[in-house]
Amino acid sequence: MVFNCIFLGAPGSGKGTQAKRLQAQLNIPHISTGDMLRQEIAKGSDLGNRVKEIMAQGRLIDDQLMTEVIEKRFSASDIKTGFMLDGYPRTVNQAASLKSIIEKLSLQEPKTIYIKLGFDELKNRLLGRLSCSKCGSTFHVKLNPPKTSGICDACGSQLSQRKDDTEEAVVNRLKVFEKETAPLLDYYKQSKSLIEINGAQEMEKITADILRSLKA
Ligand code: AP5
Numbered sequence: 425m426v427f428n429c430i431f432l433g434a435p436g437s438g439k440g441t442q443a444k445r446l447q448a449q450l451n452i453p454h455i456s457t458g459d460m461l462r463q464e465i466a467k468g469s470d471l472g473n474r475v476k477e478i479m480a481q482g483r484l485i486d487d488q489l490m491t492e493v494i495e496k497r498f499s500a501s502d503i504k505t506g507f508m509l510d511g512y513p514r515t516v517n518q519a520a521s522l523k524s525i526i527e528k529l530s531l532q533e534p535k536t537i538y539i540k541l542g543f544d545e546l547k548n549r550l551l552g553r554l555s556c557s558k559c560g561s562t563f564h565v566k567l568n569p570p571k572t573s574g575i576c577d578a579c580g581s582q583l584s585q586r587k588d589d590t591e592e593a594v595v596n597r598l599k600v601f602e603k604e605t606a607p608l609l610d611y612y613k614q615s616k617s618l619i620e621i622n623g624a625q626e627m628e629k630i631t632a633d634i635l636r637s638l639k640a
């Protein structure tokens with residue numbers, strides 16, 4: 425069975441957390457555009473330098489550039505085993521581009537998993553998040569603390585706060601989500617591929633809900 429899915433949700437809703445948990449169980453690629461861009465910034469590549477400031481402010485990178493990044497990633501053969509998209513598409517334009525890429529490659533239409541969570545909890549999760557810049561794992565100072573303070577459980581690297589997890593950038597990112605990304609909910613409702621998941625539950629319960637929906 426091939427699982428193709430898109431994780432849709434506001435910043436902090438748990439897209440990355442859930443995709444990482446499912447990757448361990450389903451063994452299919454987790455494609456996080458945010459993680460890919462942060463890796464480019466860490467390498468100091470041209471792409472990284474172009475997006476660094478925009479990301480720190482919590483603004484979106486332009487659609488064409490992001491679609492080029494995804495098109496390149498989709499040219500790898502592992503995509504045929506399934507995929508979990510996290511952070512793309514983020515605008516109606518990007519959703520249209522993804523549809524063409526999927527059609528061109530004759531891939532199965534993805535299910536869209538919308539992880540729903542309220543504004544106050546989103547803010548709380550983002551402001552307390554600790555991230556691993558090496559493997560992309562995320563923790564939370566209170567809600568999901570690492571076993572050893574400041575150290576990643578998965579790879580042993582140092583944890584830090586993401587540059588866009590400051591109060592100012594978080595508020596901006598949540599506004600950008602409402603304006604640019606929330607319209608995708610209607611877009612995917614129309615194609616009947618939208619599955620809503622309650623994000624205000626224990627991580628394990630959310631993973632079980634997503635798995636059930638993917639297998640249905
Ligand atoms: P990206 O990296 O995609 O960030 P985001 O969408 O803002 O989402 P986050 O990664 O902040 O949240 P998440 O939903 O993954 O939550 P997490 O699982 O970590 O994008 C960053 C930037 O890159 C964008 O702002 C933009 O500039 C650029 N970009 C990327 N893609 C782009 C695109 N397609 N177009 C244009 N620009 C693009 O969880 C959050 C916290 O909550 C963690 O601390 C976690 O431990 C905790 N937590 C998770 N689940 C639970 C739970 N059930 N209970 C308690 N705590 C929980």
Ligand code: MG
Pocket residue numbers: 439440441456458
């Ligand atoms: Mg994430």
